Structures are given as C-alpha cells and as structure tokens.
Amino acid sequence: MKKDDNAFSVDAAEESPGFLLWQVTSLWQRAIRKALEKYDLTHSQFVLLASTLWLTQQDEPVTQILLSAHSKIDPMTTSTVLRTLQTKGLLQRKEHATDTRAKTVALTENGEKVTRQAIKVVEKFDKDFFEPLGAKTSEFNRKLRLLLEQ
Template identity: 85%
Template sequence: MKKDENAFSFEAAEESPGFLLWQVTSLWQREIRKALEKYDLTHSQFVLLASIMWLSQQQEPVTQILLSAHSKIDPMTTSTVLRTLQTKGLLERKEHATDTRAKTVVLTETGIKTTKQAIKIVEKFDAEFFEPLGAKVNEFNKKLRLLLGQ
C-alpha cells in the first residue's frame, strides 16, 4: 500500500489494534450483559458491587473515591450507580468515621448474596469467553495491564 497522508496505515481494518479491541469489547459486553440480566444488574453495577466486596475484604473502609479509583469508573458515574444500587437494597452508604465529607459504602445481606452469585456467573462466562487463549491468558492479562499503565 502506498503511504498517503490521508490513508490508513493498515492494509485492512482487522490489522488495527484499536478496531480489534473495539470488536472484542463489544462482543464481550453484549454477552456479559446477557449473563447479568437474571440479577437485574448492568455491568457497571456488577463491577462496583464486586469491587466493594473485594475492597471490604482488604479490611479498609470503602469510600466512593476509593471505589472510583479501584474500578476506573469516574466519580460522578460511580455516585449515580451507587444511588441506584442503594435504591435496589444492595448497599448502604454511611457516614465515614473520621472524614465528615466522605461516605463509606457497605453491601447489605442481599447485596452480598447477589454479588456472590453474579461473580460465579461472570467468572464462568469469562473462562468460556477467554478459553481460546488457553495458556496465553496470563500473557494477555499482562499486556492489558501494560496498557493500563500498571
């Protein structure tokens, strides 16, 4: 292919890593949405619930800011999703023990039960979805972390 300032640098769209990532992400998101339907959860809701569970196990109070940083979901979206989850009875927001501006987030009993069930479904789905990578899944994860700057 002759290099032209207005032309793409790839011979085919399928050679573009961004396009491939978009295709895989779209497929993965569509299927994960189906997997979470029975729990009446969006993927963002699931990510925040699972993150609350994970961070709670680390023996630290889970604040909205910590949750936003951990999940890489912006603070405003995190706040909106947390309100929805609170309305669903899956979590409670409480006053922080030492920071009057902050709220801590804790799962309710229903939230814990729902999150544990959803985690099993998501882990099963992920195992099936990424199965074609076989033993290369760890290398794939390593490259994804590299893109995240980790």
C-alpha cells in the same frame, strides 16, 4: 498507484489494535450484559458490587472514591451507580466516621448474596469467553495490565 499517507487503508483496520479491542469489547459487553440480566445488574453495577465485596476484605473503610479508583469508573458515574444500587437495596452508603466529605459503602445482606452469585456467573462466562486464548491467557492479562499502568 502511489499510496497517500493520509488515506485510510481498509487492510489497516484489521490490524488496528484499537479497532480490534473495540470489536472484542463490544462482543464481550453484549454477552456479559446477557449473563447479568437475571440479576437485574448492568456491568458497571456488577463491577462496583464485586469491588465493594473485595475491598471490604481489606482492612480499611470502603469509600466511593476508593471504589472509583479501584474500578476505573469516574467518580460521578460511581456515585450515580451506587445510588441506584442503594435504591435496589443491594448496598448502603453512610457518612464517613472521620471525613465529612466522604461516604462509606457496604453491601447489604442481599447485596452480598447477589454479588457472590453474580461473581460465579461472570467468572464462568469469562473462562468460556477467553478460552480460545488457552495457555496464552496469563500473557494476555499481563499485557492488559501494562496498558492499565500508562
């Protein structure tokens, strides 16, 4: 039987990088959600908290737009998540000293404590989750960075 070029191939799905990435991402997200439950954080909230902590160590004010660019979370979602984190008392947002359109972001004392605890849990989780890659983890990370650079 002649194969139709437009026909969907079941075998092809197992070799589709997008489908495989989606499956692995779904597994990873489900498990990371469970790991972060005890901190009452979504993964997006964790990413923005951890990014705030990391960017605070650089010598420039942490702004919402900088957080958005660093985390690859769109600006509107970033703003919404930051507002939620502010309500939880984990960070504070203030007017920027020189740019009236911008807001600076800083962790509260409790926010820094929770973030540091959650980072340890997430790092352990990632180590365990990606352990099957073994010595190929660095190569895997390098290839993921290639995709981010597009």
